[in-house]
Amino acid sequence: MVIKQKISNYLNKLIFSGSRICHKAFTGIFKKSFIAGIDFGADSIKFAQFNEKEDGLHLVSAGIERIKSKDSKQPGDIEIASALKRLLSGVSTARGIFIANINCPGTSAREVTLPFISPAELVQAIRLKAKDYFTFFDEGSSLDYEIAGDVVEGGVRKHKLLVAVSPKATVNKYLSILARTGIKPFSFKCLPVALKGLLGDCYRDSDKVMAFLDIGKRFSEIVVFGGKSLIFSRKIPVAGDDFTKALTAVLVSERGKTALTFDEAEKIKCSIGIPQDPGNELIDGKISSAQVLSLLRAPLTQLSGEISRCFDYYREETGGKTINSLTLLGAGAKLAGLEKFLSDELGLEVNFSLSCEVVKIDKGARELTEKDFHRIAPAFGAALAGPGGINLLPREIKEEAARRIIRTTIAVAVSLLLFIPLLTYIGMRIQLGVFEKRITAAHLELANLEPALKATAAGRLAQNVFADEPYWTDVFRELSNIIPDGVYLSQMSMRGKVIRVKGIITLAEKEKIISDFMNKLEEGLFRNVRLIVTKESANTLHEFELSSGIE
Known part of the structure; x- marks a missing residue:
């Protein structure tokens, strides 16, 4: 009977251990390890990785990787994918939820209002009206929306919707690039949606009207929020390359003709920028600071004029309300002196960063965040926006992402259920060999072990409990x-x-x-x-x- 009791005890220990394994598995089986945002730019890719810890959300890693191209040509999918692989070196992509921010001249978002109708009819109504809202929209474009609230217009209650679109070619391009790196994205966002996610987690003052100007390499985009609600967004045809190209114009002086190369102009743009005290002293023996200011004046005037028109439109639409601040984003925002120039021209506060009150930034990501927040902000915001809400992925891929989570969950759960009986069987076989050698010597003791019967009954009771x-x-x-x-x-x-x-x-x-x-x-x-x-x-x-x- 002692032998039987020991076998029963051993089985109970195995069952208890298996239960603990199951419990730990169940608590983590439905979760990915981290969520990450990726922002695709014309000449670089930005990355921000967040982990959920006991005290909240932490930015644990961030990076910027330049896209290398041959002979100064526009980089192709292979070059972009190579840059992304370098950026994510050391990151376990299979364990993360990846949210990508995509952009092109035809990618945009805006708020619209439509009557109260069923969800199926709402999608049709948005698609029918989309050509009125978005210049580049066609039937093949990717479109998604979220309900932002209700409004009453002319005594009629209507949906207030945030609608985003992107050309099919742009969506397919970034799907192809991510596929080359083995990443299956959970969501595609556009810049206004990513910035909305940034404001939702990093900014608490819901009364301020804030404008963002993202100055890219080939085009810029201005986005205006009233609190955390998108007011409007618009592409601006002035970008970082326009300032560089302006500096390559041919100059004629008493020394003859001179012109900067594109690389020389880019260097002067970043180091000298908009001269605050222009003079005739030559920079690198080629061009004076006064000439730099003269060459930059045309794109600067165009940029400030485009921003002023956007702000005038906002004031007309809101009955004279003012914009409180302008935040500069993108690599082009680091044109030296641009912050002061726009502040003087527009008469409002212009800055490079936001204070983040919710997300904690770990030491490994702090230096880059402090130095280049204006560049990684869209990746930052895309991750914080999460996989829910606006998603510009094709419908079949969105559905596959959901099915992928369910399949993974079931596969791991079934594996656990198969593994525990196998572990129990192996342990029993090992112990059985030991117990069989002891049984012969134990037969003479069995008649005197009446008290052990109660323990055996308890073991059977435990087995009956597990049988339930x-x-x-x-x-x-x-x-x-x-x-x-x-x-x-x-x-x-x-x-x-x-x-x-x-x-x-x-x-x-x-x-x-x-x-x-x-x-x-x-x-x-x-x-x-x-x-x-x-x-x-x-x-x-x-x-x-x-x-x-x-x-």
């Missing part, structure tokens, strides 16, 4: 069949006869989705399904927790 455990294969099969789109489970546990399930909802119609999910649970193996808690998380996802019994 549900068939987990059926449970996971049931869950995989009924989990709706937009719902991701993050944790599952069981205590007594009660199963608890935690998860997140990434879609807007959260009440309907959770209600439908609970009804489907009731129709299957689960009984007495109750909603324990529901709340908004820090990264704008909707968290919930359910409890239920099971047959």
Whole structure:
């Protein structure tokens, strides 16, 4: 009987260990390790990686990688993918959720209003109206929207929507580049949406009207927010290369004709910029600071004029409201003296950064963030915007991303369920060989071991308790069949006869989705399904927790 008791004890220990393994697996099985934002520029790629820690969201890594091209030609997909691989060297891409910020002259976002109609009709209505809203929109363009609120116009209640579009060619280009690096993106954002994510997590003052000017290599974009709501965005045909090209103009003086190369002009643009005290002293023996100012005056005047027109439009639309500040972004924003020039021309505060009150920046990312926040801000904001909301990925890829999470969850859970019995069997076989050698010597003692019977009965009782455990294969099969789109489970546990399930909802119609999910649970193996808690998380996802019994 002692031998039987020892076998029973050993089995109980194995079962207990297996339960702990399952619990740890369930708490992490539905989660990726980090979320990362990628911003594709014309000559560089920016990256920002965030991890969730006990005290909140942390920026743990950030980087900028120049795109190398041959013979000063526009880089192709291969060169861009190579730069991305260098940037992500050492990053476990399979463990992350990647959100990319894409841009081109035809990629844009704006707020629109439409009457209250069904979701299916709303999509059709947006597509029909899109040509009125977006110059470059066609039937093949990628389009997505989110409901920003309600408004009343002419006594009629309407949806206020944030709508974003991007040409099919642009979306396919960046899908191809990411595929070359083995990354399956969860979401594509555009600049206004990425900046909205940045404001949502890094800026608390909801009363200020803030403008952002992203000066790229080939075009610029101005985005205006009233608090955290997008007012408008517009592409501006003045960019960083325009200042460089202006400095390459041929100059005629008493010394004859002279002209800077593109590389020489780029160097002077970054080091000298807009001279504050122009004179006739030559820079590198070729051009004076007075000549630099003269050559830069035309693109500077055009830039300030375009910004002023945007601000005038805002004041007309809002009945005279003023814009409080302008934040410069992009590599072109570092034109020396541009900050002061625009501040003087526009008569408002111009700066290079935002104070981030929510996200904590780890030591490894602090130096780059402090030095080049104006360049990594779109990647920063794309990650903070998260996989929910506006997503310019093609519909079939968005659906595949959701299915990928579910498949991974089920595969790992099934592997665990198969592994634990195998581990138990191996342990039993090892111990069985040892116990068989002892059984012969133990037979004479069995008659005197009456007290051990009670322990054996306790062991049988424990086994009966475990026999009441549900068939987990059926449970996971049931869950995989009924989990709706937009719902991701993050944790599952069981205590007594009660199963608890935690998860997140990434879609807007959260009440309907959770209600439908609970009804489907009731129709299957689960009984007495109750909603324990529901709340908004820090990264704008909707968290919930359910409890239920099971047959």
